[in-house]
Amino acid sequence: MKNIIVSILFCIVFYKSLFAHVGHYDSFNYLEYELFRNNKSIGYHKYEFQRDSENLTINSLVEFKITKLNIDLYKYYAKSVEIYKKGKFFSFSSKTNQNKKEKYVNIQVNNEEKLLEIDGSSYKGPSDTENIIGTWWNHEIIKSKAQISAISGRIIEQTVTFIGKEKIILNGKSYNALRFNFKSSDETLPDSKKLNTDIWYEEETFLWLKAAFDKTGYWEYRLKEVR
16 A cells, blocks of 8 residues: 555656656757567667757657568568647657558647647547657656557557656666556457557656567567667
8 A cells, every 4th residue: 555655646746747848858869779579689769859949850760670580570660750849749740661561640730629630541530639649758648648659640548557666777877767557548459459568767857768568579679879
């Protein structure tokens, strides 16, 4: 019971102090993550942050492949552009080639209707402006009731649980981390559609450090470079 109370109090303080806007990331210009499957390096995910006056543009590139006996069994490639104006979300677009299957999503803010307009390969329609794009770099996703797939636009209702504080080591550097679990709220979804991912953020800077999940193997994103 004591641990539960501590977790609740921590989350209340954490949420009130953190989630104003993406200004927490003013010191970051480049993030690179190495992607592992079953502890084998298979690719990367890179973010470039570009600032122009009060605007922020994040260009993202993901590429990985699974091979066996020098034969490519699965290949994945995705590019996206995420734009914030005066610290607030403005638009997102991505194109993905998932093992030769094309997917996409375009998201715009409709200020008159106070909603997001989604045009994606899995979903076309409106969304609450409180929903967050599922790009893990933005820690604001922790307080959202749903995230929007950065691949296809699918809206994923989520339950977020604070697991606790941990000390983790990445590339020889030690970090004080906050660990959260993201899980699909809808238990009726097929396993292939369910979200169940652990995310670690640095306690002081809220930098995304690591992600881990089980799906046809054990996957991890590990921070490789930040500047």
